Amino acid sequence: MKTINSTPKADGFHMPAEWDRHYGCIMIFPERSDSWQYGGYAARKAFVEVARAIAESEFVTVCASEAQYENARRMLPDHIRVVEMSSNDAWARDYAPTFVTNGSDIRGINWGFNAWGGLADGLYFPWDKDDKMARKLCDLYNKDMYDFGSFILEGGSIHVDGEGTCITTEACLLSAGRNPNLSKTEIENYLRECLNVNKVIWLKNGIWGDETNEHVDNICAFVKPGEVVLAWTDDTNDPQYELSRSCLEILESSTDARGRRITVHKLRLPAPVTITEEECAGLDTMNFAPTRTPGERLAASYVNFYISNGAVVMPFFGDPADKPARELLAELFPERKVVPVMARDILIGGGNIHCITQQIPLF
Ligand code: KQY
DSSP states (O other), rough: OOOEOOOOOHHBBBOTTSSEEEEEEEOOOOOTTSSSGGHHHHHHHHHHHHHHHHHSSSEEEEEOOOOHHHHHHHSOOSSSSSEEOSSSOOHHHHHHEEEEEEESSSSEEEOOOOOOTHHHHSSSOOOOHHHHHHHHHHHTTTTOEEEEEEEEEGGGEEEESSSSSEEEEHHHHHHHTTTTTTTTTHHHHHHHHHHHHHHHESSSSSHHHHHTTOGGGGGGEEEETTEEEEEEEEOOOOOOHHHHHEEEEEHHTOOTTTSSSEEEEEEEEOSSOOOHHHHTTTOBBBTBBBBTTTTEEEOTTTTTOOEEEEEEEEEEEETTTHHHHHHHHHHHHHHHHHHEEEHHHTTTTTOOOGGGOEEOOOO
């Protein structure tokens, strides 16, 4: 594995769309007790369900700490690979490599990771083990790596159509804790060079209260070139309403890299999902402070799904909106099976199925 000192764009590599064929998927076994209630027991069960659904059509690797290795090996079926690798938490989307392809080989990108905002507004300290994972994973897969470690970015803050368009949010990429010394144009240039895109659509916000500074992968996702799903509410009293409405306006007045107008499918949110007293009681404190408060609204959204080779693995919340959300995704992905996973125990950690997975394109 070598580190390459140019850019994907210069070398003819680009980030493919998530629906393109995968070699596999990377996940990380959850265990930190201030992220996952009651020591992560329920979260591990939900992660295993996600891993099993994905492994039906691609090769899944789960990274587990020394402490959790044996447990992971016991809970996961044999056809899922478990490797011992240290991390600070379990967000593969954000700190596993972003892979780029030239059609015959793939390379990884290492972005800088500072726990969603470092000392400004990051979510935990330290984050050094997470930050080292992209390099370790490029080694594991024997893939060369572009090192953009001085540029802070998480995989959940970008979505691409594989045809030259990237969507992101200003709330996240322009946040004070990430790259405060770079202008919006300079940040966009990183996206253009690293993902090899020539159009960046900047949404203003994401999901209300999303602690990642509003990652795009919780609010809007491409479902095919020229088409996206957007998390939506018709409730004008919901603080989410204005955020989604602004996204809709931007998307409907944008064209993509190929000049297509964008079709927006509204993916209606569940009723607000709030954390209970009992769930909060199962979360350890961080620096003597609770990490969540009873009644706090969690950033629940059906947009946070993963597209595997054979399925769309989507979150369910036990809400009446589960069914229409599933039906819409089934209509948009007719050649894939839609597999719902009850995701409350993942959501409590601050993200969902897309956030805990990272695809590896076919090579
Ligand atoms: O990508 C994500 N949604 C991760 C959120 C991490 C939150 C840490 N509690």
